[in-house]
Amino acid sequence: MMISLTRAERGLLAVARQYAADPEAWPFPVRYDPAQRWYARLGGTPDHEVWVLTWLPGQHTDLHDHGGCAGAFTVVSGELTEETVAAGTLRPRTLVTGTGRSFGPRHVHRVSNRGDRPAVSVHVYRPALRRMNRYDLHDGRLRMVEVAEAGVAW
Secondary structure (H helix, E strand, O other): OOOOOOHHHHHHHHHHHHHHOOHHHOOOOOOOOOOOOEEEEEEEOOOOEEEEEEEOOOOEOOEEOOOOOEEEEEEEEOEEEEEEEEOOEEEEEEEEOOOEEEEOOOOOEEEEOOOOOOEEEEEEEEOOOOEEEEEEEEOOEEEEEEEEEOOOOO
């Protein structure tokens, strides 16, 4: 089933690209953590918030949604693979430097660095991210396994 995005949801990708265009203007240098993905809040407005994430080869998220937030992300450097659920299976999509995607509030995905170089990405959420739901995919069906709250899990 194809879900169309609203103009506001598509606009989030433009915000992500604006931040991604000038990493030198970020308020801090990015870091890489061999134990887990590194992330930090870059900024925001009352309407949205912006995060930067770094990904060493092999690092990934769990299958998750964004707790009802719409969002977008763009790859600043490196390459990421996004997997979404379609017809009960995970469908991969490769995003290289300079590419990105927008998504609505019900989007479930997993993102990983399957490459051999570090990657950096910028993510935008509307409204501000307060919850993430984690899922397992079993026998073609999503099953929620955890609700992670801002201020507790990140």
